Amino acid sequence: MSATKRGLLVLCGLILFGTVFCGLFPFVILPNLGLGAGLPAITLPAEVLVKNIIPGFNLTNGITSMLLVDIILITMALAVGKTLRKQSADTYTPKGMLMNVIDMLVEFWTNEASKTLDTKKVSLVLPLVLTVFLFILTANIVKLLPGTETIGITACAEPGISGYPLADMSAPIKMLYVNGLDFKSRAGTKASEEDMIACEHSYPLLRPPSATEESSGIAEAGNPNLFNIIPFFRPLATDINMPLALAIIVFVSVEYWGIKELGGTKYLNKFINLQALGNLRKNPMGIMDFVVGIFELITEFIRIVSLTFRLLASILAGGILLLVTTYLITLIVPLVFFGLEIAIGLIQAYVFALLTIIYAGMAMGHHE
Amino acid sequence: MDAVGLKAIGAGLVMIGAIGPGIGIGLIGLGATLGIARNPQAGGAIQSVAILLSVLTEAISIYCLLIGLVITFIL
Numbered sequence: 001m002s003a004t005k006r007g008l009l010v011l012c013g014l015i016l017f018g019t020v021f022c023g024l025f026p027f028v029i030l031p032n033l034g035l036g037a038g039l040p041a042i043t044l045p046a047e048v049l050v051k052n053i054i055p056g057f058n059l060t061n062g063i064t065s066m067l068l069v070d071i072i073l074i075t076m077a078l079a080v081g082k083t084l085r086k087q088s089a090d091t092y093t094p095k096g097m098l099m100n101v102i103d104m105l106v107e108f109w110t111n112e113a114s115k116t117l118d119t120k121k122v123s124l125v126l127p128l129v130l131t132v133f134l135f136i137l138t139a140n141i142v143k144l145l146p147g148t149e150t151i152g153i154t155a156c157a158e159p160g161i162s163g164y165p166l167a168d169m170s171a172p173i174k175m176l177y178v179n180g181l182d183f184k185s186r187a188g189t190k191a192s193e194e195d196m197i198a199c200e201h202s203y204p205l206l207r208p209p210s211a212t213e214e215s216s217g218i219a220e221a222g223n224p225n226l227f228n229i230i231p232f233f234r235p236l237a238t239d240i241n242m243p244l245a246l247a248i249i250v251f252v253s254v255e256y257w258g259i260k261e262l263g264g265t266k267y268l269n270k271f272i273n274l275q276a277l278g279n280l281r282k283n284p285m286g287i288m289d290f291v292v293g294i295f296e297l298i299t300e301f302i303r304i305v306s307l308t309f310r311l312l313a314s315i316l317a318g319g320i321l322l323l324v325t326t327y328l329i330t331l332i333v334p335l336v337f338f339g340l341e342i343a344i345g346l347i348q349a350y351v352f353a354l355l356t357i358i359y360a361g362m363a364m365g366h367h368e
Numbered sequence: 369m370d371a372v373g374l375k376a377i378g379a380g381l382v383m384i385g386a387i388g389p390g391i392g393i394g395l396i397g398l399g400a401t402l403g404i405a406r407n408p409q410a411g412g413a414i415q416s417v418a419i420l421l422s423v424l425t426e427a428i429s430i431y432c433l434l435i436g437l438v439i440t441f442i443l
Contacts (some may be wrong), residue, residue, distance in 0.1 A: 044442055310427035313434040320437070351423045 021329050042320055046239040047230045049153065061152070061231055062239030069139050069236055106130065112354065116361040121261075125360045128253055132246055133353035136237065140315065140345025143235035144338060149323065152231035156199035163195065163226025199225040237315040237348075240308070247307035250356050251300070258363030267363075271297040303359065307352065314348050379439040385432035392425040 046062030053059045080102055084092075094103040109129055113122040142148070157163025236242050259267045269275065273293040276286035318341045325334045400418035404411045 042437075042441055044438065306427065309431055309434055310423075313430040313437075314427075316437065317430065317433050347419075347423055351420065354420060 021333070042323070044238075044240070044316070046234060046241075049230060049232070060239070061234045062236065062241060065139070065142070065233045065236040065239070066242065068233060069135065069142055072138055072142070073134060105133070109133065109353065113357050116357060117364070121360070121364060124257065125357060128250070129353045129356050132250065132356055133349050135246070136311065136349035136352055137346065139236035139242070140349065141342070142233075143237075143315070143319065143345070144341055148233045148235065149231045149319070150229070151233075152229040154227050155230050156196055157226040157228040158196060163228050165225065166227055195226050199227070235315055235319050237311050238319055240312055243308040243311040244304075246311075246352070247304045250307065250359070251304050254356070254359045254363045255300075257360055261364040262366065271300075307355065311348050311352060314344055318344055375439055375443060379436045382432055382436045382439065386429040389425045389429040392428075393422050396421050396425065 046060035048058045048060050049064065050059040076098065079098060083096075083099055094100045106126075109126060110122060113126060113129065117125060154166065261267075262270075271293045273286075273290045276283075276289035276293075279286050318337075322334060322337055322341060325337050396418055400414050403414045
């Protein structure tokens with residue numbers, strides 16, 4: 001068989017594969033077997049799980065994710081500390097998987113930091129760098145565990161978000177009924193205001209926690225009410241508070257180290273260059289030094305924005321990509337994107353920590 | 369000319385901003401390959417610099433994506 005004929009066969013095979021796996025499989029075959037995938041409800045702010053758990057404070061699913069990551073990291077730190085205290089510093093050799101991994105990480109980051117800083121500054125900077133790296137890395141790995149954005153509490157679908165009727169109203173663990181071709185059940189239709197009011201009217205316990213207390217309106221008879229899931233856990237870096245908090249901590253630490261190393265007035269002179277202004281008669285081009293200093297001051301603050309949004313948008317885009325590919329082809333193909341997500345999580349953690357080292361080096365460096 | 373339609377057009381147009389980082393990362397690749405071709409011994413150092421700069425440049429295109437997401441889901 002000639003090459004063109006083989007190519008034609010491959011092309012027909014690809015078209016058939018696309019039709020079956022992207023068209024029939026997720027929309028016809030799997031829902032009829034009861035295994036459909038619902039369209040994700042993508043929200044940027046973290047969704048509220050329990051309203052007013054302490055008065056004035058809502059428990060959101062960002063907080064539960066952060067507590068999970070914290071528990072993992074603190075357990076790891078306690079285990080490492082206990083092992084280290086039993087051995088003396090001179091004869092220390094790492095044994096076991098956890099100690100070897102921690103040893104490898106610390107050695108890697110010490111070498112990275114030694115490329116731009118000297119040893120005294122390395123031991124000053126290294127705790128923050130390793131904390132940032134491990135925190136972001138753990139958060140990005142926890143996001144890939146099964147159940148992260150799929151298990152949650154049922155709530156009435158808010159307007160504009162696709163809702164699904166419940167498969168079995170009285171079961172303690174409810175599953176959504178996802179057959180999009182069963183038009184009477186209205187699975188997958190976008191909920192409107194009347195739907196939410198009718199659902200809250202019928203099921204006041206399943207009101208989404210962000211709804212107000214009064215709900216007025218008519219209950220629609222005959223139409224099944226639409227629900228959606230508010231997940232228990234959520235990728236931690238998609239909640240804007242986490243990258244913002246890390247970026248502000250890095251900013252404050254870098255400024256503090258700069259001021260401690262150079263002294264307050266000399267550090268401030270890097271940005272508001274009073275000596276260049278004073279020497280204008282002797283050196284009129286000093287006005288450029290002053291303007292560059294002002295720009296460096298602005299750059300210091302823009303760093304918070306860029307650090308936050310780099311991490312936030314990468315993880316958010318990756319999370320949406322995973323949810324949408326799971327919606328399109330539910331089996332096997334999203335595995336490729338899981339690999340991409342692991343790589344992106346690792347790279348974003350590496351870049352955040354490396355930028356911390358670079359900013360600290362720049363702040364502590366003496367102007368020549 | 370309703371709001372949903374205009375929001376969709378806006379969210380689509382915002383990704384034109386991803387042209388810049390595309391060209392930028394291509395230029396980083398050009399510099400990296402030419403550098404390694406001239407001096408294969410510096411391959412390791414050039415590689416780490418290239419990866420770091422690619423991630424920093426890619427962040428700009430991700431800012432555009434973030435604006436698109438904000439327009440679609442929040443506004």
